[in-house]
Each structure stands twice: as C-alpha cells, then as structure tokens.
Amino acid sequence: MLKLLPNFLTLFRIFMIPALVIVYLIPGPLGHWLAVLIFYLAAITDYLDGWLARKLEATSEFGRMLDPIADKLMVVAVIIILIEFRDINGIHTLAAGLIILREILISWFREYLTDRGVTLAVSHIAKFKTTIQMIALGILLLGEAGEMISPFIQEIGLVLFWTATLFTLWTAIDYLSEGMRLLKEKNS
Structure with a gap:
C-alpha cells in the first residue's frame, strides 16, 4: 500500500488544480492566500512523490509518465x-x-527520446529553475494581498519570473543538446 503513495501524491497534485482555481476566485486577500497555500502544497508534493518513489523503491511507468504531466498542468x-x-x-x-x-x-522531446530507448535525466539546473519558478508563481498568486508583505512584492515576483524564464531557456537548450548527443551516441 505504501508503494502507491508516490502516485497518489501525483494524482493529488492534479486534483488540487481545480481547487486552486476555485479559491483564487474568492474575493479579497483570503482567496489569494488560499491559492498560494494550495500551490505550495502542490509544489511540496512534487518533491515528495519523487523522493518517496525512490526511497520506497516504488518507481513505476505510470508515475514516470504522470509526474511531469502533473507538474506542467500546475504551472500552466x-x-x-x-x-x-x-x-x-x-x-x-x-x-x-x-x-x-x-x-x-521538452515534455515531447523527453517522450520522443524515451521511445527510442534514451533516458534524459533531470539536470540540477532544471531543478533550480523549477524552484525559482515555484517561488515566483507563488508570489505572483498573492496579487494585491502580497502588499501586506511588501509594497514591492509583485515586482519581486516578476523579477523572479523573468529569472525563471532565463533558466527555462537555458535548460531547454541544455536538454535539447544533451538529448541529441545521447541519441546520436546510441545510434552510432
């Protein structure tokens, strides 16, 4: 039963998306704070599902496919x-x-490579990009409620968002070049 926990967390993250949308629609700061809470809870489950899958030796094809989909759905x-x-x-x-x-x-490219027997590991820079992206999106979800923290919170969120975008482009180039190298190496 414990071996199902990583996949449960991934599915839970997907089901949190409609909840996030609904609470964001609550007028005033409460809706924004609840949306941030749900978003960061989802971000934590993203870390936990992979960690638990490795720790419990519960990796699965289902989890390998669903985890990145859940991540992308939440971000988008x-x-x-x-x-x-x-x-x-x-x-x-x-x-x-x-x-x-x-x-x-990159989701398409990773699947393309997988179909050809090439595994493209998640890079450390991509994990860093994801961390910056999650922090930025959480800050931006605060909206006007963030002014309780600082009058510049939205600007901070946008700077982090652009920083995440630069890392996003960097990791895209990195993944494409590494994936093509691995594919060429496998085919030679």
Whole structure:
C-alpha cells in the first residue's frame, strides 16, 4: 500500500488544480492566500512523490509518465490564472509564453527520446529553475494581498519570473543538446 503513495501524491497534485482555481476566485486577500497555500502544497508534493518513489523503491511507468504531466498542468494553470487576472500582463506575457512553450517542447522531446530507448535525466539546473519558478508563481498568486508583505512584492515576483524564464531557456537548450548527443551516441 505504501508503494502507491508516490502516485497518489501525483494524482493529488492534479486534483488540487481545480481547487486552486476555485479559491483564487474568492474575493479579497483570503482567496489569494488560499491559492498560494494550495500551490505550495502542490509544489511540496512534487518533491515528495519523487523522493518517496525512490526511497520506497516504488518507481513505476505510470508515475514516470504522470509526474511531469502533473507538474506542467500546475504551472500552466497558474500562469493562465495570472494572465487572466492581469497579474501577468504586457511584456511579461512573453515570459509566460516562453515557459509554456518550453514545458510542452521538452515534455515531447523527453517522450520522443524515451521511445527510442534514451533516458534524459533531470539536470540540477532544471531543478533550480523549477524552484525559482515555484517561488515566483507563488508570489505572483498573492496579487494585491502580497502588499501586506511588501509594497514591492509583485515586482519581486516578476523579477523572479523573468529569472525563471532565463533558466527555462537555458535548460531547454541544455536538454535539447544533451538529448541529441545521447541519441546520436546510441545510434552510432
């Protein structure tokens, strides 16, 4: 039963997306704070599911496929919410688009490689990118409620969002070049 826990956490993360959207719609600061709480809880389950899968020796094909999908769904859903409610607007939508494009491209590329017997490990820089991205998105989810923390919280969130975008581009190039190298090496 314990070996199912990592996959349960991944599914839980997916089911948290509609909850995040619903609480974000609650007027006033409460909705924003609840959305941030749900978002960071989801981010923690992202770390825990992989750690538990390794610790319990409970890795599975289902988990390998579903975990990145859950991650991408959460990130894309939050970005869409932030664009819809104008917390991300103007030039910042370019960063949002680049992040979404990278997530789709690299997810496809990893599956493409897997189908050809090539495994592309998650890089340390990609883990760092994800951490910055999660912090930035959480801050941006605060919206006006974040002004309780600092009058500059939105600006801090946007700087971190652009920082995550730069790391997003870096990791995309890194994954594409490493994946092509591994594919070429396997085919030679």
